Amino acid sequence: MKAKHQRLTLVVVAAVALIGAVLLAMQGLRSQAAYFYQPAALLKADVPPGQPIRLGGLVLPGSIAKAADGVTTRFSVSDGKATVPVTYRGIVPDLFVEGSGVVATGRLDAGGVFVADNLLAKHDENYVPRELGNIDREAVISESETLIK
Amino acid sequence: MHRFANPTRFLKLARPLTWICFWSGLALVLGACIWGLAAAPADRLMGDTVRILYIHVPTAWLGMGGWVAIALASIVQLVWRHPLAGIAARAAAMPGAVFAGLCLLSGSIWGRPTWGAWWVWDGRLTSMLILFFLYIGYIALVNASSERGQTSRTAAIFGIVGAVNIPIINRSVVWWETVHQPPSITLSGSSIDSAFLWPLLASVIGFSLLFGAIVLMRMRAALADIRVEARLQRLAAA
Numbered sequence: 351m352k353a354k355h356q357r358l359t360l361v362v363v364a365a366v367a368l369i370g371a372v373l374l375a376m377q378g379l380r381s382q383a384a385y386f387y388q389p390a391a392l393l394k395a396d397v398p399p400g401q402p403i404r405l406g407g408l409v410l411p412g413s414i415a416k417a418a419d420g421v422t423t424r425f426s427v428s429d430g431k432a433t434v435p436v437t438y439r440g441i442v443p444d445l446f447v448e449g450s451g452v453v454a455t456g457r458l459d460a461g462g463v464f465v466a467d468n469l470l471a472k473h474d475e476n477y478v479p480r481e482l483g484n485i486d487r488e489a490v491i492s493e494s495e496t497l498i499k
Numbered sequence: 500m501h502r503f504a505n506p507t508r509f510l511k512l513a514r515p516l517t518w519i520c521f522w523s524g525l526a527l528v529l530g531a532c533i534w535g536l537a538a539a540p541a542d543r544l545m546g547d548t549v550r551i552l553y554i555h556v557p558t559a560w561l562g563m564g565g566w567v568a569i570a571l572a573s574i575v576q577l578v579w580r581h582p583l584a585g586i587a588a589r590a591a592a593m594p595g596a597v598f599a600g601l602c603l604l605s606g607s608i609w610g611r612p613t614w615g616a617w618w619v620w621d622g623r624l625t626s627m628l629i630l631f632f633l634y635i636g637y638i639a640l641v642n643a644s645s646e647r648g649q650t651s652r653t654a655a656i657f658g659i660v661g662a663v664n665i666p667i668i669n670r671s672v673v674w675w676e677t678v679h680q681p682p683s684i685t686l687s688g689s690s691i692d693s694a695f696l697w698p699l700l701a702s703v704i705g706f707s708l709l710f711g712a713i714v715l716m717r718m719r720a721a722l723a724d725i726r727v728e729a730r731l732q733r734l735a736a737a
Contacts, residue, residue, distance in 0.1 A: 354579060358578045361574055369663065372663045372667070376667065380674065383622050383674075383675045385620070385621035385622065385677050444613075445614075453678055469615065470615050470616055470678055471613060471614055472680065473544065473545065475680045475683040476690045477542055477690070477691040478542065478543040478692050479692055479695070480543050
């Protein structure tokens with residue numbers, strides 16, 4: 351075996367070992383590295399009320415309601431398997447619309463309602479020009495409705 | 500590849516190639532920016548903020564591409580002992596770091612109006628920040644090396660090991676729940692409307708050509724440095 355081939359073998363073996371180690375580590379991190387719980391995962395995780403957590407999913411179409419005080423917004427977050435009701439006091443982001451993605455930071459209260467201190471809107475991977483937007487807006491909502499069903 | 504082991508032969512090709520890459524890249528980038536800022540449509544949800552796309556995506560692509568180049572060149576350096584490989588790896592570090600930094604910056608500016616936050620510690624943003632720190636570490640290691648920079652094996656090993664972060668960045672939005680959206684352009688197609696996609700493609704190609712030009716310039720500067728040093732040593736010996 352020439353020295354060049356020996357070095358090549360060494361680099362390949364080292365690379366395979368390294369990639370294997372990283373994949374194992376990522377597998378181990380899988381649940382810890384998630385930025386938020388989806389509703390089904392949240393209900394399964396049995397998080398005690400009052401513990402700060404993040405909840406993410408789609409805003410259930412037709413669920414957004416403004417409370418009488420004008421600053422509290424109520425809506426439901428869904429992942430197609432489960433739905434969690436959320437209340438949030440404050441200004442909602444521009445991208446917060448029915449059927450869009452949302453990440454809320456807050457805690458569950460004793461009644462199972464998620465009380466959010468902070469809302470982040472999530473943009474999806476679709477980029478659609480505004481001219482097509484009016485036609486598409488309906489499509490997005492019906493699409494997410496079918497997704498949730 | 501060993502045809503170019505001779506620096507003189509490499510320089511003969513690199514000199515015209517630098518300027519071809521530089522001017523065509525600059526023209527494409529300017530054209531793409533005008534196209535993206537003035538002619539391309541606004542997004543249905545994000546409005547005009549979508550125009551950051553034409554800077555954010557190319558810088559992210561080159562921030563990651565720069566490290567892939569470092570890793571590949573480091574393998575060539577370690578296995579085949581190609582004299583130019585180490586020089587190429589070190590030449591890609593600084594522009595790679597700059598593009599990774601620009602990606603973080605443009606992403607942060609984009610995140611504030613769309614998500615409602617300058618920064619979140621999700622998988623994508625955190626792994627990209629780690630890439631930026633890896634670049635800084637690599638540059639520091641190359642500069643601190645007591646061996647001549649272009650033959651440092653420590654830096655080459657660091658370059659190869661650091662490459663594990665690249666697939667992590669790429670897969671982060673698929674593996675973990677993140678605020679950053681999943682990839683728009685995949686092997687099965689693109690979910691970006693063609694009205695955005697064409698200026699984006701022009702911008703990505705343009706920035707890539709500029710990146711190539713910068714790497715070639717830095718390689719030529721490094722070769723010139725080596726020559727100066729050799730000549731000074733010869734003068735001192737005489």
